[in-house]
Amino acid sequence: MSRFLVLTDDLGFEATVRAAVGGAMVGSIHRLAGAAVRLPPAELLTRSGGEPTDVVLVGPDVDREAALWLSTALDLQHPDVSVVITAVSDPDLVLRAMRAGVRDIADPKADPAQLRVLLERSCLTAEGRRRQQGDPSRSDRGRGRVISIMSPKGGVGKTTIATNLAVGLAKIAPMGVVIVDLDLQFGDVASALHLDPEHTITDAVFGAAAQDSMVLKAYLSVDESGVYALCGPRTPADADLIGPGQIAALVAQLAAEFRYVVLDTSPGLGEHLLAALEQTTDAVWVCGMDVPSVRGMNKALSVLGELQLIPQGRHVVLNFADRRSGLSIQDIESSIGFPVDAAIPWSRAVPLSTNKGVPLLADRVRDGATRGLEKLVRRFDDDSSKASGRGLHRREVVS
Numbered sequence: 001m002s003r004f005l006v007l008t009d010d011l012g013f014e015a016t017v018r019a020a021v022g023g024a025m026v027g028s029i030h031r032l033a034g035a036a037v038r039l040p041p042a043e044l045l046t047r048s049g050g051e052p053t054d055v056v057l058v059g060p061d062v063d064r065e066a067a068l069w070l071s072t073a074l075d076l077q078h079p080d081v082s083v084v085i086t087a088v089s090d091p092d093l094v095l096r097a098m099r100a101g102v103r104d105i106a107d108p109k110a111d112p113a114q115l116r117v118l119l120e121r122s123c124l125t126a127e128g129r130r131r132q133q134g135d136p137s138r139s140d141r142g143r144g145r146v147i148s149i150m151s152p153k154g155g156v157g158k159t160t161i162a163t164n165l166a167v168g169l170a171k172i173a174p175m176g177v178v179i180v181d182l183d184l185q186f187g188d189v190a191s192a193l194h195l196d197p198e199h200t201i202t203d204a205v206f207g208a209a210a211q212d213s214m215v216l217k218a219y220l221s222v223d224e225s226g227v228y229a230l231c232g233p234r235t236p237a238d239a240d241l242i243g244p245g246q247i248a249a250l251v252a253q254l255a256a257e258f259r260y261v262v263l264d265t266s267p268g269l270g271e272h273l274l275a276a277l278e279q280t281t282d283a284v285w286v287c288g289m290d291v292p293s294v295r296g297m298n299k300a301l302s303v304l305g306e307l308q309l310i311p312q313g314r315h316v317v318l319n320f321a322d323r324r325s326g327l328s329i330q331d332i333e334s335s336i337g338f339p340v341d342a343a344i345p346w347s348r349a350v351p352l353s354t355n356k357g358v359p360l361l362a363d364r365v366r367d368g369a370t371r372g373l374e375k376l377v378r379r380f381d382d383d384s385s386k387a388s389g390r391g392l393h394r395r396e397v398v399s
């Protein structure tokens with residue numbers, strides 16, 4: 001069984017790949033000369049001795065343009081094969097690679113352990129796509145996690161948390177994260193990520209993009225951290241043109257393409273959020289450390305419970321956490337009936353980052369807010385949550 005086709009003349013790179021795969025992963029490696037990148041895809045795939053290939057890994061020495069061309073062709077003709085290129089990443093390359101259907105970009109200096117994680121993910125994608133091809137009902141296995149950031153109250157930090165989560169996740173899954181601004185009337189994801197999008201969600205839900213994921217991908221913007229973004233409509237009136245069914249279809253389309261789909265939402269339980277919740281795997285509840293916030297959250301949980309729309313994954317984030325607020329974490333936990341998973345204290349750095357359009361996790365700021373946000377990100381990192389033992393909940397402490 002062949003899983004990896006490595007195109008390179010660089011024997012040092014081949015040795016790193018062999019060390020990454022050796023013993024820890026199932027399947028074998030076939031190396032071909034870098035020039036094989038120019039072969040037609042069907043012919044290339046027969047060079048693995050007729051065995052199926054999960055991942056085509058292009059070495060750092062291979063011509064970049066030819067690699068992108070090969071990826072585009074494979075994406076169209078053999079979408080179940082994942083392509084990984086090896087290059088020093090930059091936003092321009094990330095965008096072009098994404099458009100070419102490249103699954104991941106490996107750092108030329110990656111050590112075997114880092115490369116193994118990346119190859120495992122690429123194999124999972126290949127397996128997921130193969131399953132979907134064989135199963136017309138398109139089972140949910142192999143689809144990305146859809147994370148909705150929600151709160152019944154406004155101004156509690158949803159956009160701050162959504163954008164930071166997306167940036168943090170992009171470090172775990174480069175090119176694997178898309179953020180969607182579902183605050184259709186007054187969303188500010190574009191400003192929080194310092195983007196001036198050429199296309200918005202309006203373009204994405206009408207016309208060709210709704211039928212074709214390749215077109216949809218071309219409508220995404222990309223920020224400096226490599227996060228893909230679908231920003232809100234240009235005017236609040238445009239929001240009325242978008243129906244809940246279109247949102248549900250859009251989220252499903254993105255979840256088939258990305259490992260993480262982060263949804264920033266408007267306050268409350270509007271129809272667009274309810275449509276998105278049907279696709280949501282994880283809800284991040286953002287709660288302020290005040291009685292109206294906690295009451296609002298209880299009411300929202302009870303309504304969603306009745307509608308059977310509470311997503312399976314549940315994460316509670318306490319924002320503006322402050323020991324002197326008159327409420328303790330224990331008070332809040334016993335009121336909502338769930339543990340608080342991350343606490344983010346008030347931090348001067350946060351409004352500063354909002355105003356600059358650079359999320360804290362994309363900057364070098366180190367403070368309590370950064371630590372709280374990083375803790376939240378780790379909850380979605382399968383490797384790190386396995387290592388730390390997900391079942392053990394340690395109570396948050398606020399300073």
Ligand SMILES: Nc1ncnc2c1ncn2[C@@H]1O[C@H](COP(=O)(O)OP(=O)(O)OP(=O)(O)O)[C@@H](O)[C@H]1O
Binds near residue numbers: 153154320321345
């Ligand atoms: N932990 C924090 N410390 C200090 N300021 C914060 C913190 N979290 C958020 N803010 C600031 O609070 C303001 C509101 O945050 P944000 O826009 O993320 O909230 P929101 O829930 O998305 O609001 P809306 O409901 O209007 O969409 C922003 O100016 C942000 O910089």
Ligand SMILES: [Mg+2]
Binds near residue numbers: 158159160187264
């Ligand atoms: Mg917001």
